[in-house]
Amino acid sequence: xxxxxxxxxxxxxxxxxxxxxxxxxxxxxxxxxxxxxxxxxxxxxxxxxxxxxxxxxxxxxxxxxxxxxxxxxxxxxxxxxxxxxxxxxxxxxxxxxxxxxxxxxxxxxxxxxxxxxxxxxxxxxxxxxxxxxxxxxxxxxxxxxxxxxxxxxxxxxxxxxxxxxxxxxxxxxxxxxxxxxxxxxxxxxxxxxxxxxxxxxxxxxxxxxxxxxxxxxxxxxxxxxxxxxxxxxxxxxxxxxxxxxxxxxxxxxxxxxxxxxxxxxxxxxxxxxxxxxxxxxxxxxxxxxxxxxxxxxxxxxxxxxxxxxxxxxxxxxxxxxxxxxxxxxxxxxxxxxxxxxxxxxxxxxxxxxxxxxxxxxxxxxxxxxx
Numbered sequence: 001x002x003x004x005x006x007x008x009x010x011x012x013x014x015x016x017x018x019x020x021x022x023x024x025x026x027x028x029x030x031x032x033x034x035x036x037x038x039x040x041x042x043x044x045x046x047x048x049x050x051x052x053x054x055x056x057x058x059x060x061x062x063x064x065x066x067x068x069x070x071x072x073x074x075x076x077x078x079x080x081x082x083x084x085x086x087x088x089x090x091x092x093x094x095x096x097x098x099x100x101x102x103x104x105x106x107x108x109x110x111x112x113x114x115x116x117x118x119x120x121x122x123x124x125x126x127x128x129x130x131x132x133x134x135x136x137x138x139x140x141x142x143x144x145x146x147x148x149x150x151x152x153x154x155x156x157x158x159x160x161x162x163x164x165x166x167x168x169x170x171x172x173x174x175x176x177x178x179x180x181x182x183x184x185x186x187x188x189x190x191x192x193x194x195x196x197x198x199x200x201x202x203x204x205x206x207x208x209x210x211x212x213x214x215x216x217x218x219x220x221x222x223x224x225x226x227x228x229x230x231x232x233x234x235x236x237x238x239x240x241x242x243x244x245x246x247x248x249x250x251x252x253x254x255x256x257x258x259x260x261x262x263x264x265x266x267x268x269x270x271x272x273x274x275x276x277x278x279x280x281x282x283x284x285x286x287x288x289x290x291x292x293x294x295x296x297x298x299x300x301x302x303x304x305x306x307x308x309x310x311x312x313x314x315x316x317x318x319x320x321x322x323x324x325x326x327x328x329x330x331x332x333x334x335x336x337x338x339x340x341x342x343x344x345x346x347x348x349x350x351x352x353x354x355x356x357x358x359x360x361x362x363x364x365x366x367x368x369x370x
Contacts, residue, residue: 028314031307035321039096042325046095046332047088051340054080063089091225095331095345096324097233098222098286099296101240103323105283106297107304107315108244111251112275113175117185119297120283121353124167124192126292129284131195131202132163133291134214138206157232157288164284167191168276220293220346222331229289240282241320247271248312255310293346295353296323302360326352 047059057075062084064072074081106119120126136159167188174187203214216223244251250271253261258268287293300323304315327345330352334343 024309028308028311028318032314032317032321035318035325039321039325039328042328042332043092043096046092046328047084049332049336050083050088052079052083054083059084090227090230091222091331092328093230094222094225094233094286094289095328097230097237098290098293099300099323099325099327100320101233101237101282101286101323102293102296102327103300103319104241104244104316105279107301107312107319108251108275108279109297110301111255111312112272112279113172113184114255114257115184116302117298118188119295120164120279120287121292121294121297122185123171123188124190124195125164125188125280125283126287126294127192127195127199128167129160129164129287130218130292131198132159132161132284133217133288134199134202135159135163137213137217138202138210157236157285160284160288161281163195164280164287165277167195168280172272172276216344217291218346219344220291220349221334221342221344222290223342224289224291233285233289236285237282240278241316243278244275245313245316247275248316251275251312251316252310255312291344291346293327293349295349295356296327299323299353299356300326302356 043063044056044059047063048054048056054077058077058080059075061072061075062081065074065081066085102120105125109118109120109123110116133156136156170191171184171187175184199214199218203211206214250261250266253264253266254268254271261268261271283297300319301315303322304318308314308318327349330348331345334345334348337343
């Protein structure tokens with residue numbers, strides 16, 4: 001009788017645990033669905049506001065007709081089709097891709113390095129990628145650029161990635177030598193200053209035209225938006241996201257510590273280097289077109305974890321959706337608040353990031369900053 005009662009107790013506990021899991025699973029799916037809806041609305045809203053005001057219906061029909069011409073009729077206004085497809089949609093997609101890439105990059109770095117403060121911005125990756133892009137702008141194609149004479153954007157992306165990856169290797173190498181997790185942030189700050197000094201030197205020695213180009217680029221903005229930029233970034237983003245999602249279980253194990261991950265069969269060193277390389281690629285590729293945009297990689301993963309927990313199977317797509325939404329709304333605000341003059345979206349992100357950072361500090365240990 002005693003064994004029967006014990007068996008029934010265990011089954012009851014297992015059933016309750018299963019119900020809790022299903023409830024949490026449903027909550028996460030609802031969150032992803034809500035964020036997807038918000039992004040859809042943000043896309044329509046961003047396409048409707050500007051110097052020429054359009055209705056949400058015209059924006060929807062312009063996009064839908066371009067994608068499925070046999071199903072949807074074009075908008076009544078011909079100018080709506082031109083404005084949305086040729087001008088606003090590439091900028092909207094670039095903002096979404098950049099926000100998603102920076103957010104996912106930050107989430108991956110935080111999991112691999114087990115530090116809630118790491119992100120492409122705090123680790124100096126943004127400064128390093130900026131230096132690489134500035135080198136491409138100032139020095140021109142040069143010797144390597146001869147291989148990219150038909151597409152200078154590819155050379156810009158390659159240069160930003162190479163220097164962004166160099167900064168990650170330096171930060172990771174320093175942290176391994178010191179064997180101190182807090183050293184990662186300090187190393188990132190120092191390396192960021194070094195590459196920032198390189199950018200300032202290039203600004204000093206270049207001519208007026210390129211100086212203005214670098215200065216505007218460093219403020220962070222979507223002025224480089226074009227269909228060519230979207231076409232270059234889209235395959236990089238998709239391949240990077242697929243790899244990271246495929247490794248989400250391993251990332252969960254990494255957060256428990258290297259020894260635990262190794263006991264579960266995870267190749268820790270290989271995953272860490274490969275993951276950092278992919279995170280650097282998707283982040284630096286976007287920064288090559290937008291300039292320095294900070295704090296997305298810090299904000300989005302934290303917000304996502306506050307809402308749905310730490311399971312990277314959901315944190316990765318959730319962070320991507322939050323990052324894309326934040327940057328798209330911020331860019332829309334930046335280009336309309338002083339219309340027809342546009343503010344650099346990097347300014348907006350510095351303000352939002354600073355406020356959010358203060359919020360995390362005030363939350364104390366609940367935010368897992370210390």
